[in-house]
Amino acid sequence: MSQDLLPLFVDVLTEEFGIPAEDVSADASFESLGLDSLDVVELTLVLEERTGVKLEDEELEHVRTVGDAMAKIAEKQA
Amino acid sequence: MTDIVVTGVGIIAPSGRGREAAFAGVLSGRSAVAVDDELVSMGTPVTLACRVPAFNPDEELGRGASRRLDRFTHLGAIAAREAVAHAGLSGDDELITAINPDRVGILMGSGIGGAETWAEEYPRYLEKGPGRTSPMFIPRMLSNTAAGTIAIRTGARGPNMTVNTACAAGASAIHVARDLLRAGAADVMIAGGVEAGITGLSVSAFAQMGALTKNPDPNTASRPFDVDRDGFVIGEGAGVVILETREHALKRGATPLATLLGVGASADAFHATAPPDDGGGAILAISRAIADAGLDLSQIGHVNAHGTSTPLNDVAESRALRAVFGAHTDNLVVTSTKGVTGHTLGAAGAIEAIFAIESLHAQSIPPTANLINQDPDIALDVVSGTARNHTFDVVLSTSMGFGGQNAALLFTGA
Secondary structure, three states: OHHHHHHHHHHHHHHOOOOOHHHOOOOOEOOOOOOOHHHHHHHHHHHHHHHOOOOOHHHHOOOOEHHHHHHHHHHHHO | OOOEEEEEEEEEEOOEEOHHHHHHHHHHOOOOOEEOHHHHHHOOOOOEEEOOOOOOHHHHHOOOHHHHOOHHHHHHHHHHHHHHHHOOOEOOOOOEOOOOHHHEEEEEEOOOOOHHHHHHHHHHHHHHOHHHOOOOHHHHHOOOHHHHHHHHHHOOOOOEEEEOOHHHHHHHHHHHHHHHHHOOOOOEEEEEEEEOOOOHHHHHHHHHHOOEOOOOOOOOOOOOOEOOOOOEOEEOEEEEEEEEEHHHHHHOOOOOOEEEEEEEEEEOOOOOOOOOOOOHHHHHHHHHHHHHHOOOHHHEEEEEOOOOOOHHHHHHHHHHHHHHHHHHHHHOEEEOOHHHHOEOHHHHHHHHHHHHHHHHHHOEEOOOOOOOOEOOOOOOEEOOOOOEEOOOOEEEEEEEEOOOEEEEEEEEEO
């Protein structure tokens, strides 16, 4: 069910961060997408606006990939 | 004293982008002032501004540049890239490969820093709360980010600093860079000024001060030294020069474009924004530059003046020139390129230093745009109408910042 969030991530990462859609997959690490820790914090702000779910700093510690972030959000939405 | 030469320049200005276009723009005397759609949409009391030619930051500076970097940093990076390439320091990309980049320093000047970032982020903070504050706010906004970004892009790891003397910052940066070279802190300095402060907030505030012209006609609004001038038009841009010792330039086979003969700086110690009527602080800065260069007054033939088009500045500056040069004042051919570019604030000192160097090469002095009736209180030979061919050896470029901070630079041919 976290897979349902992939289109949202594709949207946000292409529109807000200028990343080509074909690069975005659950397996893609933020590092491989060229996003540093500040970018990831900014990404969480956009995701919060879109989903109402806020990923806290401590939750981001183990978030390395798009899939990790999707799973965290799905978990908090449940 | 060790000769300091200029071996490269880069510029993005309202008069054009790149060395040739930007100087051709001021030589033409066509003012870059225009009604600014963004200011109109914000309902600011003044809606005229001088923007640089449009560009796409993400295409030019890499994906994420528009999101991660403020506009002033975009401008600085674009000008620095041109300057570094012009000096033959970089290869196909911006990385400095021709010499050891650890010995290349950066000295930038900016009056405001990330003005757009402040203007966008603070309302978001008020509206959405502290938890939605962008983590990019600080790195985008800090006024040293242009210098830091140029270092990241070029690999230059020498001393890296940013000076702020408001509208004199670009000239002050060149001054301090020269001193660092003479102190042996670097072999090459990337030095210049940058500003992108055309926001609703800053334009409204400058208007409230009475600093901006109320003239709504773009074709006459910026008119330095004219009797009908009533304020400046805000501009934006960046100018960057490459400085090094003559010995270093020749050793690496670079072609010097000009020699930086002297620098001078001073404070008015008078008022937060107004100059003293007699141009007191400016007199000191100009005199110090001439003494620093060891020149005779008669050797100076051209002045690229600060000439903002405000009633106070232009008359005080003319009195300062008269006080320094005495009878030789009548032999000086003076211009203010701000008639074309508007006032690019912290970038102006560097942009105008580049125009001064280009005038030296061309032996042609750009006209002061929109100068129709020269103020009778300004007893100077100011070029108006079209560019004037003039034979001269040394040019003086003056800059005066809010805070009463003044800078003067003297250049001659290579």
